[in-house]
Amino acid sequence: MAADTRQSGFTLLEMLIAMVLLGMVLVVIYGGLNTSMKSWDKGNERAELINELRLVQEFLRTQLRQSVTVYRNDPTDGRVVYFKGQSDELGWVAPMLTYLGRGGLYFVQLDIVKEREGEVLRMRWHPYHPEDSEDEPRDPDSIEETVLLPRVSSFEISYFGATEPDEEPDWHDDWENPLERPQLIRLQLTVPGIDWPPLVVALAG
16 A cells, blocks of 8 residues: 655645735734724823813912902093903903912913914913003013913803892803902813813902
């Protein structure tokens, strides 16, 4: 009986099939890793944005709690409170950056501005002077500003108090009482993809 002379091993076709299957497995593995990395990056980005939002809210809470009731001289209305309250813009007087050696009071203004990459939350400030208006300080060069938060979806402000002597306190989109500041300020700040509770701050009398 003749011995079987066939050698064991893979044929060329079998090798090609194995290489194709290996390539498909590698594609699946790479796709899974790529998806995991993207999810990780999005998770990190979200965590960083939440932390930024939390820090900004705490900073604004501190600033508003430290705000004071001061007055300016208006040519038409006489002595009016130095305060600006609109649905998308807020201005108040408070100590500013004392840890940097800047003493005295400053008029601080918060609003939304459009930049190339979208809307940002901006803070501006300049030294308080009773002869200045909220929008036009005597020295325009004294105005400084910084971006508190990028990528803002919406920013809404409301004010609680009585705008007339015989009126019951209520929430208002704009504050129109020139003699008194509101009792409460509510800031609703929204960033993409994150639901965040509003910040409500009680102002000192």
